[in-house]
Amino acid sequence: MxxxxxxxxxxxxxxxxxxxxxxxxxxxxxxxxxxxxxxxxxxxxxxxxxxxxxxxxxxxxxxxxxxxxxxxxxxxxxxxxxxxxxxxxxxxxxxxxxxxxxxxxxxxxxxxxxxxxxxxxxxxxxxxxxxxxxxxxxxxxxxxxxxxxxxxxxxxxxxxxxxxxxxxxxxxxxxxxxxxxxxxxxxxxxxxxxxxxxxxxxxxxxxxxxxxxxxxxxxxxxxxxxxxxxxxxxxxxxxxxxxxxxxxxxxxxxxxxxxxxxYAPSGKGDANNNVLVAQSSGSWLFGQGSADLLIGGQGDDVLVGGAGNDVILAGAGADTFLFNGDFGLDFITGFKSTDKLAFVGVEGVDEQYSYLDHAQTVGINTVLTFGDNSVTLVGVGLGSLSADNIAIA
Structure with missing residues (x-):
């Protein structure tokens, strides 16, 4: 069981x-x-x-x-x-x-x-x-x-x-x-x-x-x-x-x-540490395992770090950052008001679907924690976020 x-x-x-x-x-x-x-x-x-x-x-x-x-x-x-x-x-x-x-x-x-x-x-x-x-x-x-x-x-x-x-x-x-x-x-x-x-x-x-x-x-x-x-x-x-x-x-x-x-244009990593760059608007990047660097492009991208401790650089705006399962300890820089975080199938939700139940301010950053996993929004204050920025499924 x-x-x-x-x-x-x-x-x-x-x-x-x-x-x-x-x-x-x-x-x-x-x-x-x-x-x-x-x-x-x-x-x-x-x-x-x-x-x-x-x-x-x-x-x-x-x-x-x-x-x-x-x-x-x-x-x-x-x-x-x-x-x-x-x-x-x-x-x-x-x-x-x-x-x-x-x-x-x-x-x-x-x-x-x-x-x-x-x-x-x-x-x-x-x-x-x-x-x-x-x-x-x-x-x-x-x-x-x-x-x-x-x-x-x-x-x-x-x-x-x-x-x-x-x-x-x-x-x-x-x-x-x-x-x-x-x-x-x-x-x-x-x-x-x-x-x-x-x-x-x-x-x-x-x-x-x-x-x-x-x-x-x-x-x-x-x-x-x-x-x-x-x-x-x-x-x-x-x-x-x-x-x-x-x-x-x-x-x-x-x-x-x-x-x-x-399928939509995409970049795919492997078990190694990868550097993936969105080549066009609407790209999908899949880091898979290990510690990856994902770089957004012209906007409207979907960035999936996968397992491992990843660093993600946001693109021009309207990007979606998707997290599933044990996704590690990730950092996002350049997060904008038009971007969105989506947590789907992650442990530690426990019927707490408000992002405020998982968020805390650490220095000048906002950290969202789900079980043993977390996402740090570098340079983003908690007060600048809203429910429109974060989906918890």
Whole structure:
């Protein structure tokens, strides 16, 4: 089992228990729509209580862990009457224990905390190919922060939203959708597909040379995509309003039956200490491992230092500095008000999505810290930054 995530501070773990300890060392794990688990909220034998949807957050429980089964999928159509403890269908959400194991096995597990929004697919073979697993927020406390959606070892359909999402397909031929924000999509084993739901021209694509595809939308959101073999776009047509176009993901670009979409211009490092220079506006630089020097150019570049302690020189403006995983101790000089820092899939967030929770002034610099990793903005005062400069997914 992974050592981080929402188990890390618990001495004991209980599963879907209808009671809880008063202290903070027993973690009670259960699905938010499980009526037995939600007896924690306090039921009475009176009819209003039996008909209510109980989802009061508890101090030592997982409050936003969703069992996406057929009952949950019916929620928007049927209404909240499907979830109370008096409805036998609601009890179907008391099962699905395999989902807890998949969360603990997830490559995203160390990014989660007790109140992370995690949606686990528990659909049957009959419906899995027709329903999109997603966060429906069915009559629950509002979900905040990034959303984690975990598939099965069969063919799943996983759908993120307009905010920041982490989608993991596991085994099987999976299909993914997303609608914006900063995301990580891990296809897993199988032949996996990402449906763009719009024209391929609405995105810019880059390849880091190490198996990760990067996709940036017109609003600046970036998705990191791994183990996805096929993209499907919707293109305008004289005959039909829209037609689906299938692209194979290759090392050089996206290849369809009659078109080839090149990746954005990029510079790629290796395991050595590299010096990478953006050659044109809109370049992507990938430092990869070791200690690299990345130099921005005419602006609108995306600079990815990667692992290792990197030095990054900002370009003419409107640059994006992207940090993922264990990115080291990095320094940025020349940071401008039009530039943006994006932290995606980094440890140490712990539901703290305000940059002020991670920032401090050190001399004339601002340092943003995430776990054992940090970014130092040389000569930039904390007061000159705003939420528009920093995205934490």
């Amino acid at each position: 992974n050592s981080g995530g929402f188990y890390q501070d618990a001495n004991y773990v209980a599963f879907a228990s209808p009671s809880q300890a008063s202290g903070d060392k027993v973690l009670n794990i259960g699905y938010e729509q499980d009526p037995v688990f939600r007896v924690l909220d306090g039921y009475t034998s009176e009819l209003p209580s039996l008909l209510a949807v109980h989802d009061t957050p508890q101090p030592s429980a997982t409050n936003n862990l969703v069992n996406f089964n057929e009952v949950y999928a019916l929620g928007p159509l049927v209404g909240e009457g499907i979830f109370p403890i008096i409805n036998p269908l609601a009890w179907l959400s008391h099962g699905g224990a395999d989902g807890f194991a998949r969360v603990a096995e997830s490559q995203f597990y160390n990014l989660t905390s007790r109140d992370s929004t995690i949606v686990v697919s528990n659909l049957s073979d009959l419906t899995r190919g027709n329903l999109w697993v997603q966060d429906l927020e069915n009559y629950a406390e509002p979900h905040t922060g990034g959303t984690f959606i975990i598939g099965t070892d069969s063919a799943d359909r996983l759908q993120g939203g307009a905010a920041n999402d982490y989608l993991e397909g596991r085994a099987g031929d999976d299909t993914f959708r997303d609608s914006g924000g900063y995301n990580i999509i891990l296809g897993g084993a199988g032949n996996n597909t990402l449906e763009l739901q719009q024209s391929v021209n609405g995105f810019e694509f880059a390849n880091d040379g190490e198996g990760m595809l990067y996709m940036q939308d017109t609003r600046g959101g970036i998705s990191l995509i791994q183990d996805v073999d096929t993209l499907v776009s919707k293109e305008s047509s004289w005959i039909f309003f829209n037609r689906d176009v299938t692209y194979n993901v290759t090392e050089q670009g996206l290849l369809s039956a009659d078109t080839f979409t090149e």
